[in-house]
Amino acid sequence: MIDRIPDGQFLSGKSVLITGGTGSLGNKLVSLLLEHAAPRRIIVFSRDEFKQFTMAEKFRAHSQVLRFFLGDVRDKDRLKRAFEGVDYVIHAAALKQVPAAEYNPFEFVKTNVLGAENVIDAAIDAGIQRVAALSTDKAANPINLYGATKLCSDKLFVAGNSYSGARQTRFAIARYGNVVGSRGSVIPFFLQRRATGVLPITHPEMTRFWITLDQAARFVLNALHAMRGGEIFVPKIPSMRVVDLARLIGPDCRHEIVGIRPGEKLHEMMVEPEAGHNTLDCGTHYIIQPVLNFWDPAVNGYDVMRSCPAGFSYTSGANDRWVEPEDMKRMILELNLPGAEDLHQAWSGPAPRTPHPAPATAG
């Protein structure tokens, strides 16, 4: 589910709106939709006119299909106007920097929580067929404000299926972990810092889930395709220790242990043990089923799927999939990030194999 593209037929002739469409995920989604589906219209909804201008230039050849709508998810009236005539919505708009959330909590609540409520209300009123909202591993048993706002958003979208009642609108969630190379994340940070000869490491055992932007976008489209309404779709993706990433990016660098920062976990989690009994193992991904009474697994065809055992959790520390160093190198090189220029040369030989850590017992 994370590498394939769903049958583009379901999007053929449809109108798809992406909130936060100028972001990393939005850009990738637009590329995939233009390449693999034949939507009637793709609407990008976001606040900053310059990002929209840049994106319009990038996709100039598709101006007949691609439209831009300036707006803020905090503004329900604007969303209602934007949603007119739209079939599917992908809700990617969010504030997402963990430290910024701790210092600006009300701003995160306004965008990530009240914005979610506005998207739900506007989608029901406009008769949208399906809404796929984005979530993060930080939303499972959250310990920081960002994760807490995304958990709240997830719960609002699940409950949105009740609010929609007899109307057709259905809501589901796609939750995943760190996107390799995303803005402000650890890979660009290590690439920038390795010239100093010192890489700060929070904790030698810290692990993270890793997914490429392309896989993330494909996963979201598959969730939009497969959803019945109320599911949290979780891809099975590999983990890597942050210290192994540091060894890869700066093999000659000294590591300075700086300690886990406020709001950070040692290992991330995508399915919390309290949701384990309600989770289905679908091979390439998990589905966390909703606990609200609108959900009928028999009607939705989920009753024949394999359940996870009670207490099951999915954490980056106890993962049975690990990123191979060669794969991480390839993913980093493909991004062409600043600071990686000389790595093309340096990484022409095979990477030293680092043993995968023993599974952690707690996430």
Ligand SMILES: NC(=O)c1ccc[n+]([C@@H]2O[C@H](COP(=O)([O-])OP(=O)(O)OC[C@H]3O[C@@H](n4cnc5c(N)ncnc54)[C@H](OP(=O)(O)O)[C@@H]3O)[C@@H](O)[C@H]2O)c1
């Ligand atoms: N990147 C990751 O590692 C990661 C991992 C897991 C989940 N996710 C989730 O995936 C989604 C997309 O992430 P991304 O990496 O594409 O983020 P991104 O690159 O930061 O893009 C965020 C987008 O949201 C827009 N936006 C922000 N506030 C808005 C508002 N109030 N109203 C309308 N648009 C607004 C931004 O454009 P303007 O500033 O112009 O409005 C931008 O287009 C998010 O929901 C995030 O929580 C990301």
